[in-house]
Amino acid sequence: MLHSGPELGRLLKEAEALVDESGAAVIVEQLLDEAAAKSGRPRELPVRTLFVAFQLLAFEGDHFLVSVPKLLNHLDPATKRRLGIYRRTVTYRQVQHLFAVIAAVTYDATDESEAGYLQFDQLTNAIATRGAHAEAADTTSLAIDASDIPSWGTSRYRFAYNEEGKYIGNELHVTDVDAHWRSKDNPEWKVSFFGYDLTVAVGVREENGPSVPLAVKAMRFRGATHKTTAMGLACVGDAAAKRGSLGDVLMDRGYTISNDGKDFVLPVRGLGGEPIFALRDNQLGSPGTLRGAVIVDGRPYSPSMPKKLYRIKQVKHTETYQPNPDVVAEYEAAIKARSVYALVPHGVRRPNGSQVYMCPAAAGKLRCPLVASSALLALGTMPAANPPAKARLDTVCSAKFRTFSAEELPLSQRHIFGSTAWRKSYSRRGEVERHFARTKDHSQENIRRGSIRVMGLAKVGLLISFSLASINRRLAASFERNKNKKPVVKRGRKPGNSVKKFSAVVAAAQGIVSAVPLRV
Secondary structure (H helix, E strand, C coil): CCCCCHHHHHHHHHHHHHHHHHCHHHHHHHHHHHHCCCCCCCCCCCHHHHHHHHHHHHCCCCCCCCHHHHHHHHCCHHHHHHCCCCCCCCCHHHHHHHHHHHHHHHCCCCCCCHHHHHHHHHHHHHHHCCCCCHHHHHCCEEEEEEEEEECCCCEEEEEEECCCCCEEEEEEEECCCCCEEECCCCCCCCCCEEEEEEEEEEEECCCCCCCCCCCEEEEEEEECCCCHHHHHHHHHHHHHHHHCCCCEEEECHHHCCCCCCCCCHHHHHHCCCEEEECCCHHHCCCCEEECCEEEECCEEECCCCCHHHCCCCCCCCCCCCCCCHHHHHHHHHHHHHHHCCECEEECCCCCCCCEEEECCCCCCCCECCCCHHHHHCCCCCCECCCCCCCCCCCCCCCCCEEEECCCCCCCCCCCCCCCHHHHHHHHHHHHHHHHHHHHCCCCCCCCCECCECCCCHHHHHHHHHHHHHHHHHHHHHHHHHHCCCCCCCCCCCCCCHHHHHHHHHHHHHHHHHHHCCCCC
């Protein structure tokens, strides 16, 4: 339960500030006025008061509706009057009724198009993006991901009987009609569950830039597996519109299923962003050539590149599996050897998504007989392994620069996929995973099955949005506390006594072996 006395007063003022800043209560009051269909006794519980209670309880990870009347009735008379409560007690029935009416006016379940979600998305975004640190607006880079939110409802088959009591088969019984199933046969091999997908865009630091406080820039809440890629793109669009510009957009393989990039990568580039993503296994290697260039892992390479470098087995990182550093080093060394043959991006990507590339020999990376200037490169420069006999017209070998459109190279990225530079840049995506971890932490926001015991997209989504605002507030306070602290210097671990003894035994054994004369 929440604190009492001065501490409760301080938290209450913070909750009021977040609700007022979002303007969510004003939005809902307008919707209720427009939807009013009957006259009678005026409503006694203001929307603002209900939202303040939701936000205040979210600070403690409490999402139960029954806690709302307990909290409001616990306040002193002066605070109640300030919040618009003039009745002696707020009842649970009042809270339930008002929440149901709010859900009805913010989400039209009969409209299956995105227009039916318009008010709901506007409201949840207004709430979820509050509480962020002021410095969170300094970055244009985003990390996108979705997380499972299990429903309190169920979807099960039950035995069905006719009026005579005879078994006639199984009947599907669903208690949460807005929730969806994610089957176990999904492309990502994730566990099956019944519920919703929470998609968020979290602001992350710029590449090689200073740390920034984490904060939610946009959110979407839908039934599980409902247009997952489209929801991620919608979050990117919201964040770009609010900020006025867009930087790097980091996402996992779930958003790059299509090889043509039309569902996510190309639209992100159309918004001015730079996608940074991991390739799927079917996107590795070379699908062929384009204007004489060999396309490998979505990027153009010199046709003189040895075929053994066309495909390098990928070393995958996951949240639960970190490969051996020696294996990673070997993989990155192979990527580095192949990168010598890569065409070099010249200048920045154009607004239409096209990119100018430069011949690697002209850029001073290779010695090629087709480029006279490369003969003057320093000794030790890699010679072209198998250069063409002559440069064919309209190929990368016939000109110093060659332009490729966005549609021709949809899977190209700023850094060569798998390189050390790509890995360091892509590691920023882990911030959105850590954000979800805080969301589901029992000691913080506590979003898990059983902690939210309401059903329906609008009701669950609204409670989730208050939790995201609470996370923003918590992360802002943490960033403020730690930004002036000196970084901790990690020191090498000293060997223990057992290690020292083992080393001494090995050294003694080596001395004994070296002292034994060899027999001829």
